[in-house]
Amino acid sequence: MSTEPAASTLARPRTRPAWHVATVAETRRETPTAVRLVLDVPTWPGSEAGAHLDLRLTAPDGYQASRSYSVAASTPAAPGSPGQVVLAVDEVPDGEVSPFLVRDVRPGDQLELHGPLGAFFVWRPGQSTRPVQLVAGGSGVVPLYAMAAAHAAAADETPFRLLYSVRTPDDVWFADELAALAGPTLALDLVYTRRAPEGTADVVGRLTRESFAARVLPAAERPRVYVCGSTGFVETVAGWLQELGHAAGDIHTERFGGLT
Amino acid sequence: MTHHLDGNVLAGALSEIFTADVTTARGRCAGCGRTSPLAEAMVFTDAPGLVARCAGCDQVLATFVDAGDRVMVSLAGLSAVELRR
Amino acid sequence: MSFATRGFSGRRRERDDRLPPGQTLVQDWPVLSAGPTPQIDTGDWALTVRDETGTEHRWSWDELLALGVEDVTVDIHCVTHWSRLGMEWRGVSLDKVFEDVESEHEFVMAHSYGGYTTNVPLEDLLDGKAWVAVEADGAPLDPEHGGPARLLVPHLYFWKSAKWLRGFTMMPDNEPGFWEQYGYHIYGDPWKEERYW
Numbered sequence: 001m002s003t004e005p006a007a008s009t010l011a012r013p014r015t016r017p018a019w020h021v022a023t024v025a026e027t028r029r030e031t032p033t034a035v036r037l038v039l040d041v042p043t044w045p046g047s048e049a050g051a052h053l054d055l056r057l058t059a060p061d062g063y064q065a066s067r068s069y070s071v072a073a074s075t076p077a078a079p080g081s082p083g084q085v086v087l088a089v090d091e092v093p094d095g096e097v098s099p100f101l102v103r104d105v106r107p108g109d110q111l112e113l114h115g116p117l118g119a120f121f122v123w124r125p126g127q128s129t130r131p132v133q134l135v136a137g138g139s140g141v142v143p144l145y146a147m148a149a150a151h152a153a154a155a156d157e158t159p160f161r162l163l164y165s166v167r168t169p170d171d172v173w174f175a176d177e178l179a180a181l182a183g184p185t186l187a188l189d190l191v192y193t194r195r196a197p198e199g200t201a202d203v204v205g206r207l208t209r210e211s212f213a214a215r216v217l218p219a220a221e222r223p224r225v226y227v228c229g230s231t232g233f234v235e236t237v238a239g240w241l242q243e244l245g246h247a248a249g250d251i252h253t254e255r256f257g258g259l260t
Numbered sequence: 261m262t263h264h265l266d267g268n269v270l271a272g273a274l275s276e277i278f279t280a281d282v283t284t285a286r287g288r289c290a291g292c293g294r295t296s297p298l299a300e301a302m303v304f305t306d307a308p309g310l311v312a313r314c315a316g317c318d319q320v321l322a323t324f325v326d327a328g329d330r331v332m333v334s335l336a337g338l339s340a341v342e343l344r345r
Numbered sequence: 346m347s348f349a350t351r352g353f354s355g356r357r358r359e360r361d362d363r364l365p366p367g368q369t370l371v372q373d374w375p376v377l378s379a380g381p382t383p384q385i386d387t388g389d390w391a392l393t394v395r396d397e398t399g400t401e402h403r404w405s406w407d408e409l410l411a412l413g414v415e416d417v418t419v420d421i422h423c424v425t426h427w428s429r430l431g432m433e434w435r436g437v438s439l440d441k442v443f444e445d446v447e448s449e450h451e452f453v454m455a456h457s458y459g460g461y462t463t464n465v466p467l468e469d470l471l472d473g474k475a476w477v478a479v480e481a482d483g484a485p486l487d488p489e490h491g492g493p494a495r496l497l498v499p500h501l502y503f504w505k506s507a508k509w510l511r512g513f514t515m516m517p518d519n520e521p522g523f524w525e526q527y528g529y530h531i532y533g534d535p536w537k538e539e540r541y542w
Binding site: 056057058059060062063064065094096100104105109110111112 | 347348349350351352353354355356369373426
């Protein structure tokens, strides 16, 4: 997905964020409350795993609303094929933008995007050999799924673990894709807080510091940790990680909130 | 309970000013002297503008006011920003 | 390069003569916050007014309420384009607060717990135009809405109605407060759409 860096620069693609016009190619139900949007973006330059974009809607009277969304997957535009961007959006009740994206958007509709954005909460193949621990709460899995997919696509041998906290099996985002990625290169650990899949012995309940500690890479292995979820989830998890001995500089966080 | 996001969310606003993504850049808080990546600042988005505050002392590091055809930017709370070449 | 997004209207925008230009009517009360929310107990709360001689007039919570709490029904207009109409408040008129304040200065800086500031001409705070509000919608002000007490200056954009109010300083010149330094208008009349510099 990333381009070869010029020899004299840092090993980092330098993609200037720009405005893009996206056309909705496909909408698909992701969970009972969320939708996946597949967008054709003829000018998309590609994006790093974990990057986000700002999506802007304009009403006929000029009123505008914009929100930030993580990119779940993307392909850069190439001669003869448009770029593609995959987003997943959870409906926030009484929200302004998310109910429109979840309920009203149809194939053929056009949206404005500004991106790709964010070079901090990203994972790059070959950047480091240290193991990676991903921790997702609910829809916070989107940028972490992008990292796990990039890790697999690059055949990168860095150990990867994903701890994913969801309410029920119906609330798992990118369930099929994550199941396909799980294996030798990705240790996938789902935690159900309300209801586990039928016929499994999974314990239902919220994570505690002790159950969390038992399911993530220990601080002694010095993993790079990426945490994404609601503000409360991220603050709780980041607090546990520091108590468990992880250095603050190894913990990358992305809170989402206000995504109405 | 404070409702803030991470400095990552500043990438869009900062891209209007800087050619590089400066959320990865380290900045020094003019209040307490803490030096950390802008991506680790506390960002308040439910406000008349974006307000980035130091995660150590709450001091305002940067603000962005979107006035439609203009954007008003203050970086007054940062005594320095380290940009990698 | 913007174009209208098919089917998107945003929050419903109703026309009403009481709405200044560019404003949208809301029924809820959005919470805007530029920083952490201070939690102040009324037992620890105090209001001070400081004049050019350095003299401080000070009211405890009970002393403020003893000045007389009145019912106020006003429209409020936030610079982020929402308005609420006919909102019911209770508060102490700033005429009472400034009654014994002797000052030659014509401008006031309002200060908040947490460090927020906003500037207002003194004449915009007097003659029944502004209050120290302690209740809204029939209940004490929540911390997220500026409780225990906030400034209420409904004829200006709502950023002037400082949350978590703790005092006023008299100023010879119209120095800018927090948002006024960072790009918002020095006065902020919603009917003239004085939003930005």
